[in-house]
Amino acid sequence: MKFLEARQLTKRFGGLTAVDNVDFDVDKGEILGLIGPNGSGKSTTMSLIMGLHKPDAGSIHLNGVDIAGWTPNRIAGMGVSMVFQHSRPLQQQTVLQNVLLACLPNKVTHLRVSDAQREKAIESLRLVGLNGVHDKAPSELPFAGLRRLEVAKALARDPDLLLLDEPFAGLSAGEVREFSDLIRHLKGSGRALILVDHNVKSVAALVDRAVAMSSGQRIAEGSPRDVLANADVRRVYLGSQSDTVAPEVRRDDSDAPPVLRVKNLNVFYGKAQALSNVSIDVVDKGVTAVVGLNGAGKTSLFNAIAGLLPSRGEISVRDRSIAGMPAYEIARSGIVLCPESRELFGDMSVLENLKLGGMHLSAADLRERLEFVEQIFPRLAERRRQYARTLSGGEQQQLAIGRALMMKPKLLLIDEPTLGLAPIVMDIISESIEALRKSGELSLLLAEQNMVFASRHADSVYLVEHGSIEWSGPAHQFVEQAGSKIL
Numbered sequence: 433m434k435f436l437e438a439r440q441l442t443k444r445f446g447g448l449t450a451v452d453n454v455d456f457d458v459d460k461g462e463i464l465g466l467i468g469p470n471g472s473g474k475s476t477t478m479s480l481i482m483g484l485h486k487p488d489a490g491s492i493h494l495n496g497v498d499i500a501g502w503t504p505n506r507i508a509g510m511g512v513s514m515v516f517q518h519s520r521p522l523q524q525q526t527v528l529q530n531v532l533l534a535c536l537p538n539k540v541t542h543l544r545v546s547d548a549q550r551e552k553a554i555e556s557l558r559l560v561g562l563n564g565v566h567d568k569a570p571s572e573l574p575f576a577g578l579r580r581l582e583v584a585k586a587l588a589r590d591p592d593l594l595l596l597d598e599p600f601a602g603l604s605a606g607e608v609r610e611f612s613d614l615i616r617h618l619k620g621s622g623r624a625l626i627l628v629d630h631n632v633k634s635v636a637a638l639v640d641r642a643v644a645m646s647s648g649q650r651i652a653e654g655s656p657r658d659v660l661a662n663a664d665v666r667r668v669y670l671g672s673q674s675d676t677v678a679p680e681v682r683r684d685d686s687d688a689p690p691v692l693r694v695k696n697l698n699v700f701y702g703k704a705q706a707l708s709n710v711s712i713d714v715v716d717k718g719v720t721a722v723v724g725l726n727g728a729g730k731t732s733l734f735n736a737i738a739g740l741l742p743s744r745g746e747i748s749v750r751d752r753s754i755a756g757m758p759a760y761e762i763a764r765s766g767i768v769l770c771p772e773s774r775e776l777f778g779d780m781s782v783l784e785n786l787k788l789g790g791m792h793l794s795a796a797d798l799r800e801r802l803e804f805v806e807q808i809f810p811r812l813a814e815r816r817r818q819y820a821r822t823l824s825g826g827e828q829q830q831l832a833i834g835r836a837l838m839m840k841p842k843l844l845l846i847d848e849p850t851l852g853l854a855p856i857v858m859d860i861i862s863e864s865i866e867a868l869r870k871s872g873e874l875s876l877l878l879a880e881q882n883m884v885f886a887s888r889h890a891d892s893v894y895l896v897e898h899g900s901i902e903w904s905g906p907a908h909q910f911v912e913q914a915g916s917k918i919l
């Protein structure tokens with residue numbers, strides 16, 4: 433008997449079978465990898481184990497007990513913890529308080545955390561590298577910090593089975609290595625783990641076995657090597673995985689004036705300086721990438737350009753200053769931000785979210801634009817009426833980019849475009865970026881951790897470190913001259 437045994441697990445949402453008759457096992461001291469395209473049912477499978485959804489059919493035996501359909505608190509009491517795909521900390525509480533809350537015993541009569549649990553919480557924060565920020569508000573943490581906080585919350589409960597839904601999303605290569613070490617350590621201490629992530633190489637390096645899913649079904653199982661070599665898995669999930677999509681012409685050596693110029697930009701959060709004297713030129717009708725570790729200042733730069741953050745310095749479009757302009761005017765002028773946090777309207781449908789982006793268009797333009805966006809992301813066309821909040825992680829990312837494209841941007845700023853996307857969808861985005869480049873319709877500014885993706889498309893690259901530009905130049909020189917800082 434394995435520690436966890438799932439048999440014929442099935443979950444339907446209306447007419448959609450999100451998890452379809454799936455079997456898998458995982459034992460203590462073992463990591464099972466779950467891979468598959470966006471919307472293939474990975475998060476739903478994890479939610480079924482955690483009790484967040486009730487299966488329509490099938491069994492889940494944990495240590496010999498069938499827990500299928502139990503409430504999440506009972507399942508948590510059996511030693512199961514989950515790191516969710518989306519970080520949702522309590523904003524009124526500090527980082528440490530968030531972890532302490534996760535440790536509260538499962539009894540109304542016990543609302544105090546024991547000293548031992550407090551120590552456990554502090555130890556968990558140390559393990560995930562959040563030592564110095566106990567008293568900060570979660571809103572002060574960068575994206576990766578929030579992911580770390582989620583892991584700390586799960587660890588503080590000392591789980592026997594840990595479900596990790598995309599722990600690597602948005603992390604830089606170095607951070608992924610650190611997290612991988614932590615996951616190995618957890619396995620070594622005799623826990624069972626299930627890992628879902630689109631960082632295929634890192635998953636393959638970690639897991640003992642992999643299960644691949646597609647449209648809710650298990651399509652392959654075996655060693656990570658065999659599963660990744662499987663023809664079906666390659667077709668539905670991995671795509672080409674090649675660098676074939678590349679710009680025909682790079683614009684790094686053109687003398688054309690930049691579409692957007694940022695000069696000596698400074699941003700402060702209270703007394704802390706997030707950006708100091710940042711200057712960048714965004715290539716007209718080309719692709720400019722801003723790369724750097726988490727917390728380096730990429731998001732602050734993008735938010736400042738979009739008018740969402742007060743800043744000092746020059747931001748100009750064709751010699752016209754936009755610094756200090758309200759965010760909506762900047763957006764209307766054609767400079768559109770697709771934020772890392774997506775900011776979708778969860779209780780509105782896919783179509784309503786898209787239409788909001790195209791609110792200023794005439795009926796005919798709106799229709800034409802919708803067609804264009806749905807052609808890039810066919811999943812959005814299939815799910816027009818689905819609530820945005822019920823979309824899978826990668827589907828939400830497609831909607832966020834789609835909504836930004838609906839605005840017909842002249843300059844599109846995408847903060848972490850590849851976040852949570854299956855490799856095959858990255859291929860689609862790659863192709864779209866090149867198609868947009870060819871159409872001469874728009875200029876792109878990307879903030880990326882994924883250097884392979886960024887350097888595939890970018891004409892010019894800026895490396896940000898601790899709020900300053902540390903290197904800039906044509907993309908093809910980046911790896912050689914500055915790659916060691918991020919790769």
Ligand SMILES: Nc1ncnc2c1ncn2[C@@H]1O[C@H](COP(=O)(O)OP(=O)(O)OP(=O)(O)O)[C@@H](O)[C@H]1O
Pocket residue numbers: 445448450468469470471472473474475476477517818822823824825826827852854
């Ligand atoms: N409450 C719901 N109502 C309707 N459809 C849902 C609901 N929850 C999930 N789905 C759909 O079920 C499918 C499986 O979703 P799931 O979140 O499990 O995918 P995933 O494999 O985790 O994908 P990703 O890699 O993008 O996170 C998706 O197409 C999603 O849109």
Ligand SMILES: [Mg+2]
Pocket residue numbers: 474475476517597824825826
């Ligand atoms: Mg998911």
